[in-house]
Amino acid sequence: MPPQVWVRNPEILMRAMAVGREMGYSRFLVQATGVTQKAVLLDSGFQEVDRLHVLFRRSTLNLPKVPESAGSARLQRASSLHVDEVIRVDNACFEPFWAMNPLALSEAVAATPRSRFRVMTVGDSDVLAGYAIFGLGGGEGYLQRIAVDPHWQGRGFATRLIVDGLRWAKRWRTRRVGVNTQQRNENALRLYLKLGFELQAEGISIFEPAPS
Ligand SMILES: CC(C)(COP(=O)(O)OP(=O)(O)OC[C@H]1O[C@@H](n2cnc3c(N)ncnc32)[C@H](O)[C@@H]1OP(=O)(O)O)[C@@H](O)C(=O)NCCC(=O)NCCS
CATH class of the missing domain: 3.40.630.30 (Gcn5-related N-acetyltransferase (GNAT))
Structure with missing residues (x-):
C-alpha cells in the first residue's frame, strides 16, 4: 500500500492487517522513509525492527x-x-x-x-x-x-x-x-x-x- 494512503489515515493499515489475518497471514511489515512516515507508524503502535541502506548505480557506468x-x-x-x-x-x-x-x-x-x-x-x-x-x-x-x-x-x-x-x-x-x-x-x-x-x-x- 503506498505511504500516501496510510500517512493520511493510518487506520487503513489496521484494516489491511485484519484482512491479511483472515487470509492466514500472521506477520505484517511496513516500509517507511522520512520522518513523517516514521512518526505516523510510531504513533500508530508500530515499532522499528530493521534499517536498510538504499543504493543506486547509474546505467551509464x-x-x-x-x-x-x-x-x-x-x-x-x-x-x-x-x-x-x-x-x-x-x-x-x-x-x-x-x-x-x-x-x-x-x-x-x-x-x-x-x-x-x-x-x-x-x-x-x-x-x-x-x-x-x-x-x-x-x-x-x-x-x-x-x-x-x-x-x-x-x-x-x-x-x-x-x-x-x-x-x-x-x-x-x-x-x-x-x-x-x-x-x-x-x-x-x-x-x-x-x-x-x-x-x-x-x-x-x-x-x-x-x-x-
Ligand atoms: C554479499 C554476498 C552476496 C557476496 O558474495 P561473494 O560471491 O562472496 O562476493 P564476491 O566474491 O563477488 O565479492 C566482491 C566484493 O564484495 C565485498 N565482499 C564480499 N564478501 C566479503 C567479505 N566476507 N568480507 C569483506 N568484503 C566482502 C568485497 O568488496 C569483495 O571484493 P574483493 O574480493 O575484491 O575484496 C555473500 O556474502 C552473501 O550471499 N551474503 C549473504 C546474503 C546477502 O547478504 N545478500 C545481499 C543482501 S542485500
Whole structure:
C-alpha cells in the first residue's frame, strides 16, 4: 500500500492487517522513509525492527570486471526445479527474519513487470552456489535478491551474478539500478560500493506492529 494512503489515515493499515489475518497471514511489515512516515507508524503502535541502506548505480557506468575465479561457474535461467536449492542457499545466507520460503520467492520474482532470475552452479553439479533476482519497472532496474552459498563466497560469484543483471538492465535502457541492504550487512555494502552503486542519503526503516 503506498505511504500516501496510510500517512493520511493510518487506520487503513489496521484494516489491511485484519484482512491479511483472515487470509492466514500472521506477520505484517511496513516500509517507511522520512520522518513523517516514521512518526505516523510510531504513533500508530508500530515499532522499528530493521534499517536498510538504499543504493543506486547509474546505467551509464561501464560494467564492472568479473574476477577470473568466477569464470568457470555456470549461469542459467532458474526454473521450478531449482526452487528447493534456492531456498536452501537463501536460508544458509539470511537470518530467519529475512529468509525466504517458496511463496516469498515467487513474490520476489513477480514483484516487478519484468524479472531476471539466474542460478549459478559449479562444474557438472546441480548443487547451487548462488542465485540472483533482478527486476525492471518504471525505467529502473532493481536487484531484488542475491545470495552466494557461504561455501562458495569470496570467489567473485556475486560479482558475476550482478554484472549479468546489470547488463540485462542496460539492454532494457534503464536509467539506474537500485538495491536495498540491511545497514549491518557490511559485506553486501562493500560489494555494492565496489561495483559502482552509490549510497543514498535517505534509507528505509522497517516497522511491524508492537506487541500489545
Ligand atoms: C554479499 C554476498 C552476496 C557476496 O558474495 P561473494 O560471491 O562472496 O562476493 P564476491 O566474491 O563477488 O565479492 C566482491 C566484493 O564484495 C565485498 N565482499 C564480499 N564478501 C566479503 C567479505 N566476507 N568480507 C569483506 N568484503 C566482502 C568485497 O568488496 C569483495 O571484493 P574483493 O574480493 O575484491 O575484496 C555473500 O556474502 C552473501 O550471499 N551474503 C549473504 C546474503 C546477502 O547478504 N545478500 C545481499 C543482501 S542485500
